[in-house]
Amino acid sequence: MTMPDTTATPDLTPTPGQTVGPFYGYAMPFDHDNELVPPAKAGAVQLHGIVYDGAGAVVPDAILEIWQADENGIVPRANGSLRRDGFTFTGFGRNAVDPEGRFTFSTVNPGATEAGKAPFISVVIFARGLLNRLFTRVYLPEDTEALAADPLLSSLDEDERNRLIATREADGSLRFDIRLQGEDETPFLRFPGHED
């Protein structure tokens, strides 16, 4: 299936990022933006948490996006995130935190994209005061064997590792707090091609 692309021009330097600023609130949110599945749907799972700064204060002006596989580990290819029909799983959600720094998504537990892989939800964070986006992952806590074999988690010390694994609460929801700075800072990711 793969073929070389002869039109590629190497060494184009990526355009710099900039902060999302304080005024995204009338532009980025859209109806049902945080509902990958309707909250009332059977199997819907709430992913929620709070964003904190380096002083432990909540960050009231952050906006998060998530992107994930469906329950069977299939990578969604359907469009329609911006105008949800209530049936199509697009795998993408967006949520501006509330004045208490709280975010919430209605989604499903992602399945493993390959047998033996630890399922996770991919997250990108934007905020006023944050000069470029940050990536992280929310791992599901259940498959301990897959978690133990995960290359990223294996590269972290135990405290850091635990900060990337969501807590499954009694109601079935996933709790995942994000700390932008400090002792309990969330591990953030740099992918190949991102500046060192």
Add this chain to the structure above:
Amino acid sequence: MGAQKLSGPDDAAESQQTLSAEIETIETEHKNAVAAGKPAETQPRLNYPPYRSSLLRHPTKDLRHTDPETIELFSPAFGHRDIGNLESDLTVQSGGEPIGERIRVTGRVLDGNGRPVRNQLVEIWQANSAGRYIHKRDQHPAPIDPNFTGVGRTLTGDDGSYSFTTIKPGPYPWKNHHNAWRPAHIHFSLFGSEFTQRMITQMYFPSDPLFALDPIYQSITDQKARDRLVATYDHNITEHEFLMGYNWDIVLTGANRTWMEEDDDA
């Protein structure tokens, strides 16, 4: 830096002179580092003290080098059902014409290998011509334009191209320090073919006198990198008796996924 003064965003007490001195010190350090053989920086620093709001909001630990897993090698898909036809023309969204200088901003979204990013979502938002956002947090005493929301969306074409018709935004004051003004800019939100390419940035206009004074723009310490955020005036885009034209191409980080036929057919 010495002892950092943790100014709140609303203090607005420090002078531009203080801020400009900090900006200059950091830029000089970067220039010296490049002269000594270090690579020039291409992205903003997350830790950039002149932007006071960044002090408590930047990670202090190194970002973890991570190989993308399958989900991260794909991106959310958007289609024409997601976007209305008029969303790329910010001058026709209300009952009447917005006030200001009508402009078109057009260019291409490319990946780090120069390949067009096709059929992908581009979102913009901006202040009106008086420098006022339609946002309840914006208290700048400049007029709201009832005919301008400043929000646009479009999908890139097969060649990665996008085009927005809008009004040139005005500069506006903010509270980083006393008499702080942002250079005129348009916020751009971009997706690539992989989630690792997701980015948000700001496009600026040529020769803005506020560039040297602005800690957000200057958080990119290398002049060549900063220049990548500045659109080019292009008379070929300008339309007779109608609008002024600007060109701005956007390059995302390199794509990691092997180039596949499905991308060509998309």
